[in-house]
Amino acid sequence: MRWSRQFIPTLREVPQEAEIPSHQLMLRAGLIRKLSGGLYSFLPLGLRSLRKVERIVREEMDRAGALEILMPALQPQEIWEESGRFEVLRHVMFKMRDRQDRSMVLGPTHEEVVTGLAAGEINSYRQLPRNFYQIQTKFRDEIRPRFGLMRAKEFIMKDAYSFDPGWDEAETSYQAMYQAYVRIFHRCGLRTKVVEADTGAMGGKSSHEFMVLAEAGEDGLVECDRCSYAANLEQAEGRFLDTLTFGDDALTPEKVATPGQRTIEEVSAFLKAEPRQFIKTLIYVTDGKPVAVLAPGHREINEIALRKEIGADAVLADPDVIVAATGAPVGFAGPVGLSIPIVADISLRGSRGMISGANEADFHLRNIGLDRDAGEIRYLPLLIAKGGDGCPRCDGMLKEARGIEVGHVFKLGTKYSEKLGATYLDAQGEKQTMIMGCYGIGVTRTLQSVIEQSHDAQGIVWPVSIAPYEVTVMAINATHAPSVALAEQLVDGLTAAGVDVLYDDRDERPGVKFKDVDLIGTPLRVSVGERSLAKGEVEVKDRKTGALTGVPVEQALGIIVEQVQAMRAALMPPVAG
């Protein structure tokens, strides 16, 4: 392909709309253009890379035995009401009406459709197991689209759904997908970290996320410095290593005036005590009733864990509810003397000498021995894990990182198959419920994640497997006939050898062409110029290492093809299976 016939609108300057490197580079290298917030057009270069990611995904899914199908993006709202997820996901679904005034939605995911399909078509154990997947556009009315393709309103997802006769078989399906994901991301040149995760709106028993570690990542996670434990912060449990005992055990609670001091920060400064000596008392409301939730003053409550324990609808209480529940305005709640149920993080068990609100305006209590001075308390693990906490699996210590979720595998169990009647008859003629799993890869997000992980100051550094072109060839001076002739000869030869080659035929200054090639990031650059030609050579530059090699003209074609093949081979998974 000739550069002059392609459409590669590169930008010299960083568009102000883009914050993170990958988003900036996708715009600068001419891969995408924005239509409006969270909606992007793919230009030729972006689409070429996207198609290559899709091809890898498709090959590995097929290899793992999954079957490609394609389901409608436009769906009747009823199927969501049937599964009970309309309420859960109504805020992320685009909703509309058709000409018969039927309520329709654009699918944010496809458990409902695929489970209905399986329920209708699969009746016997002889038809199991089956795993259906598709690569398709998903629609989610994001509260806040962000970072280009990272979080968009419309994006391409590979979603797969496994149906198994029993739990053991389902485990096998899960492992097969897990392994396929490892291979997919490896082939895309991505380094990923697998973490334990919360199942969120998908539901089900347990799940793992494939994370690309990156500063720009939207998810916090922790990993152990000793063992392989790693988890999303939403899911992670850290062992609290600190001991919360202060001062003399014999001291009893004492009221202390703290006029106008509401936050832990304010009161700890006022009383000259560390935040960790405080019992943070938050009032939540669940099922219409207030509940006091306690945590050490320097730590945060994990609301996902909390909701699992006290009720899925739990939210922080409004000020008037707090006044009614504690008798004091916001900022002065404490566990001592409260008449509402209390749950506390397990780190607070046995704590002594603590400080908390006195349930009276402008007063706090100190010298609290929590289980001595407060009423009945349920102790539960409720904290968001933090770097420095102990690993829950071994003696190691957790450290924090940020990640981009590119894949997520779920053990769903029977959540959908039960609701939507996905049952079959086993060998004994007994009716059984299918065991499901679901497996997603954000294809467009994966593409951008590769750039986020693989770029430098000059531009994108594509892994050869998903580079829009594998090699760019140029005549440094497009008016120098011998250079042009040799360049074109190399382009033809490479094309014939099955290499994706871009021919920069523009009559631009060399600097312009060099900058552009670096920006769009093709793994190899071949330049033909008068200088190297005088030595009987062409120049090959490795985009990743920056290494420049003079290659004799006669051997150039063979050497370049070999290098491309070597780069391709390096990204194939080491072992089969």
Place this chain on the structure above:
RNA sequence: CGGGGCGUGGCUCAGCCUGGUAGAGCGCCAGCUUUGGGAGCUGGAUGUCGUGAGUUCAAAUCUCACCGCCCCGACCA
């Protein structure tokens, strides 16, 4: 939805405070020179200054409303 920032040519931005002829660099078009890391010279095209209302003799500039974009938070796969 709360907080903050920003909307001026294709891109990056100045001008706004203190109202009075709409600017620069890059890009684009034509010509000449140039050709190993974003060239030089000459000439040229491109703007409802986000939209609407208001104040004013006069609004890119002041006021109000709305819209859009970006960031933080809440929320979320």
